[in-house]
Amino acid sequence: MTEEPAPARAVVTRRPTGPGPAARPARVPIPPGGEPERDPETVRALVHGQLRTGLAVVGLLAALLGPLPLAFRSVPQLGGDGRPVVVWAVLGVVVYPLFVLLGRWYVRRAELTERRFNDAGTRARDGSGTAG
Amino acid sequence: MNQAYGVVAVTSVVVASGLIGALGLRISRTTSDFYVASRSVPPRLNAAAISGEYLSAASFLGIAGLVLSQGVDMLWVPVGYTAGYLVLLALVAAPLRRSGAYTLPDFAEARLESTVVRRITSILVVVVGWLYLVPQLQGAGLTLGLVTGAPGWTGALIVAIVVALSVAAGGMRSITFVQAFQYWLKLTALLVPALFLLLAWQGDPSARTALDEPPAFRDHTRVRVDDTVRVRVHEQLRVTVDGTVDGRAHQASVLLLQPGVHRVDTGTTLHFPVRARVAGRSEDTTAPARGSRGSDASPREDKGHSLYATYGLILATFLGTMGLPHVVVRFYTSPDGRAARRTTVVVLGLVGAFYLLPPLYGVLGRIYTPELLLTGNTDAVVLLLPERLIGGVAGDLLGALVAAGACAAFLSTASGLTMAVAGVLSQDVLPSPRTGYFRLASLIAVAVPLAVYTLVPGIPVAKAVGLAFAVSASSFCPLLVLGIWWRGLTAAGASAGLLTGGGAALTAVALTMTESVGTGWPRTLSAWPAVWSVPLAFLTMILVSLADRRGAPLHTDAIMARLHLPEPPANHSPAARGRRLTTDEDPTAGSPAP
Structure with missing residues (x-):
C-alpha cells in the first residue's frame, strides 16, 4: 500500500478518530483498567505528602545555596588566597x-509515603472483601 | 596537537558508538523499542545513559573555558547543571514517569486534555532542542578543527551526519547503550589526563596558585590575534606590537598600554614580558562588541550586574534541567516511578563526579594557557592542556584521549537531542509515528541547527546552552510543576503561561544572540532572562487558571491519581498485570482500549 501524499497532511487540525491500523496510537496510554479504585481524598493526601517532601528538598536546596553568591561577595577578603580557596572548595567539591x-x-521519604499508602490500600481492600 | 593520534581517537569513538548502536539495532524491533526502549532499562544503565547524554560539549569543554576566562563565579554553571537534577527528582521524576506519556507534548495533552497546549509544547520542545543543538555542533567544529586542522564547519557537518544516521537507524534502545558507554568514556577522558596534569603541576617549581585573578603569563609570550578583540588591561602593560592596536598600526614597536579597554585588530601579534598580568577580553559576553569606549560600567554597577547574572544562571539551570527535551524523554525508559527516582539519584552521583574535573582544567589553564584569554578561544583549554603541560608522546596520547572524550560529549548530547526533537517532529508535524517518518524527522532535526550554526557563528558554547536552559525554565518548568502538583491548572492557563514565559525568554534570547540590545541593565536582563521570566510564567499560569475555573480538565481526578499512585507491588497480580500490560504495549500493535 502506498503512502498518502504529503501536502494534505500539514493541515491536520484534529486527532484522527477512525479505527484501524493507520490510526494514531494512543499517545497517552490508556488508564490501566486494573488500576485500584482509590477514594480521591486519600489520593489528595498522598499528593500533599509527596509535595511536602519535594518542597522540603527544594527549600533546603534554596536555603543552603541561595545566600552563597551574596555571602561570597560580601565577605571581605580573608587575607591572601583565603576567600577564593573557600569558594573553590564549596562550589567545586562540597556541594556535590x-x-x-x-x-x-528524598527517595527514602517518598518511598516510605508510598509504602504506607499501599499498605493502607491493601488493608482497606481486604477489609471490604473486594479482593476476592 | 598531534593530528594522527587525534584522528585515530575521534574515529574510534565514532566507530565504537556505531558498533554499539548496531548491536542495539539488532534487538530494536518494535516502535516501542524505538522510542523508549520498551520501558525496561534498569536504573544503573539508565542513569549512565542519562548522564552520558547530559554531559555535553558545554560541560566537557565549556565549563573549563568559562572558569579560565571568568574565574570562580563560573563554578555555578556545573553546580546548576547538577542541582537541576535534584529539583527534577524532588518535583517531577516519578509522576512524569507515571504519566506514561512519551514526550513533553504527550504529558501536556494527557494532563490538560487539550491539543492546543500540545501544539505549543511541541513547538517549544523543538525550539529548545535546536537552541541546545547549535552549541553542540559548535563544540564539534572546535574539537575536530583542532584535531584535524579542518575548518569548523566540516567538523559540525560530519557530526551532524553521524548523529542523524545513528538516530535514524537505531532509535532509543541503541542510544541507551551508546550513551552509557559515552558517560564512562567522558569521565575517563577527563580523569586520566587530570591526574597526569596534577602531577606535572606539582612538579613545576614556578607554578603558583591560579586562584587569584587575573592570571599572569609565566614566560615571555607571543600571542597572535586571529580575530579582532577588545581587551581590558588592568594595570599599565608594556607590550611589543606587530599590527594594529586602537586603530594605529605598529611594527615591532614597544607600546605602553594604559588601564582600560583596547582594540586589537585581526592579524596582530603581541609580545608580552614575563609575569605580565594577562589582559582579558573585555567581558565578551556582556559588553557590546561594537560599542563605544565609554560604555564600560562603573565598578559598583558591574558588581550588581554580575550578582544578578549569577542568580539568573542559578534559576535557569536549577529549574531548566527538568524541561530539557533530551532529559525528559529518558525518564520514560524507566520501568516505573520508583525506578525513575532511583535512577535520578544515581545520575546525581555520576554527574557530580564528572563535574569535579572540568574546573580543574580551567584553573590549570589560568596558569598554563592564559593566552587563550586574549584569543578568546577559551573553550579549547581542555584540549590544549595535556600537550602544553606534559608534552612529548605522553602529552599527545593524553591529548588524543581528551579529544575522544570531547567527541563523545557532543555526539551523545547531539544524538539525545536529535532523538527528542525527531520524536516530537514525527508525532506532531509529520503524519504518522511510523519509523519511516521518524527517520525523515531525525534528518530535519539535525539539518536546522546545522544551518543556524553556519549562519550565526561564535557565542561561547556554555553561554548558548544557558539560553536553552532559560527558555526551558520559563516554559516547561511551570507546566510540569503546576501540572503535577496543582489540580487547578487549566488548558487556558497553561497555554497563556507557556506563551508568555517561553515567548519572553525566547525574545530575550533572540535579542542577546543578535546583539541588538544596548548596554547596561537592558542587556544584562536579556542575557539572563530567567530571574524575571520564570516568575512571569508561573504567575500567568496561575492567574489565568484561576480566572478560568470552569476550564479544569474533566478527568483531573483520574489523571492526578495516575501521576501519584505508586505502582502496585508486583505480587498484587491483577492490578500489576493490568498496568504492566498497558504501558508496555507496542503502541502500533494494539488498538485503543475503550
Whole structure:
C-alpha cells in the first residue's frame, strides 16, 4: 500500500478518530483498567505528602545555596588566597556529595509515603472483601 | 596537537558508538523499542545513559573555558547543571514517569486534555532542542578543527551526519547503550589526563596558585590575534606590537598600554614580558562588541550586574534541567516511578563526579594557557592542556584521549537531542509515528541547527546552552510543576503561561544572540532572562487558571491519581498485570482500549 501524499497532511487540525491500523496510537496510554479504585481524598493526601517532601528538598536546596553568591561577595577578603580557596572548595567539591545526600533522603521519604499508602490500600481492600 | 593520534581517537569513538548502536539495532524491533526502549532499562544503565547524554560539549569543554576566562563565579554553571537534577527528582521524576506519556507534548495533552497546549509544547520542545543543538555542533567544529586542522564547519557537518544516521537507524534502545558507554568514556577522558596534569603541576617549581585573578603569563609570550578583540588591561602593560592596536598600526614597536579597554585588530601579534598580568577580553559576553569606549560600567554597577547574572544562571539551570527535551524523554525508559527516582539519584552521583574535573582544567589553564584569554578561544583549554603541560608522546596520547572524550560529549548530547526533537517532529508535524517518518524527522532535526550554526557563528558554547536552559525554565518548568502538583491548572492557563514565559525568554534570547540590545541593565536582563521570566510564567499560569475555573480538565481526578499512585507491588497480580500490560504495549500493535 502506498503512502498518502504529503501536502494534505500539514493541515491536520484534529486527532484522527477512525479505527484501524493507520490510526494514531494512543499517545497517552490508556488508564490501566486494573488500576485500584482509590477514594480521591486519600489520593489528595498522598499528593500533599509527596509535595511536602519535594518542597522540603527544594527549600533546603534554596536555603543552603541561595545566600552563597551574596555571602561570597560580601565577605571581605580573608587575607591572601583565603576567600577564593573557600569558594573553590564549596562550589567545586562540597556541594556535590550534598546533592546526593539530599536526593537519597528524598527517595527514602517518598518511598516510605508510598509504602504506607499501599499498605493502607491493601488493608482497606481486604477489609471490604473486594479482593476476592 | 598531534593530528594522527587525534584522528585515530575521534574515529574510534565514532566507530565504537556505531558498533554499539548496531548491536542495539539488532534487538530494536518494535516502535516501542524505538522510542523508549520498551520501558525496561534498569536504573544503573539508565542513569549512565542519562548522564552520558547530559554531559555535553558545554560541560566537557565549556565549563573549563568559562572558569579560565571568568574565574570562580563560573563554578555555578556545573553546580546548576547538577542541582537541576535534584529539583527534577524532588518535583517531577516519578509522576512524569507515571504519566506514561512519551514526550513533553504527550504529558501536556494527557494532563490538560487539550491539543492546543500540545501544539505549543511541541513547538517549544523543538525550539529548545535546536537552541541546545547549535552549541553542540559548535563544540564539534572546535574539537575536530583542532584535531584535524579542518575548518569548523566540516567538523559540525560530519557530526551532524553521524548523529542523524545513528538516530535514524537505531532509535532509543541503541542510544541507551551508546550513551552509557559515552558517560564512562567522558569521565575517563577527563580523569586520566587530570591526574597526569596534577602531577606535572606539582612538579613545576614556578607554578603558583591560579586562584587569584587575573592570571599572569609565566614566560615571555607571543600571542597572535586571529580575530579582532577588545581587551581590558588592568594595570599599565608594556607590550611589543606587530599590527594594529586602537586603530594605529605598529611594527615591532614597544607600546605602553594604559588601564582600560583596547582594540586589537585581526592579524596582530603581541609580545608580552614575563609575569605580565594577562589582559582579558573585555567581558565578551556582556559588553557590546561594537560599542563605544565609554560604555564600560562603573565598578559598583558591574558588581550588581554580575550578582544578578549569577542568580539568573542559578534559576535557569536549577529549574531548566527538568524541561530539557533530551532529559525528559529518558525518564520514560524507566520501568516505573520508583525506578525513575532511583535512577535520578544515581545520575546525581555520576554527574557530580564528572563535574569535579572540568574546573580543574580551567584553573590549570589560568596558569598554563592564559593566552587563550586574549584569543578568546577559551573553550579549547581542555584540549590544549595535556600537550602544553606534559608534552612529548605522553602529552599527545593524553591529548588524543581528551579529544575522544570531547567527541563523545557532543555526539551523545547531539544524538539525545536529535532523538527528542525527531520524536516530537514525527508525532506532531509529520503524519504518522511510523519509523519511516521518524527517520525523515531525525534528518530535519539535525539539518536546522546545522544551518543556524553556519549562519550565526561564535557565542561561547556554555553561554548558548544557558539560553536553552532559560527558555526551558520559563516554559516547561511551570507546566510540569503546576501540572503535577496543582489540580487547578487549566488548558487556558497553561497555554497563556507557556506563551508568555517561553515567548519572553525566547525574545530575550533572540535579542542577546543578535546583539541588538544596548548596554547596561537592558542587556544584562536579556542575557539572563530567567530571574524575571520564570516568575512571569508561573504567575500567568496561575492567574489565568484561576480566572478560568470552569476550564479544569474533566478527568483531573483520574489523571492526578495516575501521576501519584505508586505502582502496585508486583505480587498484587491483577492490578500489576493490568498496568504492566498497558504501558508496555507496542503502541502500533494494539488498538485503543475503550
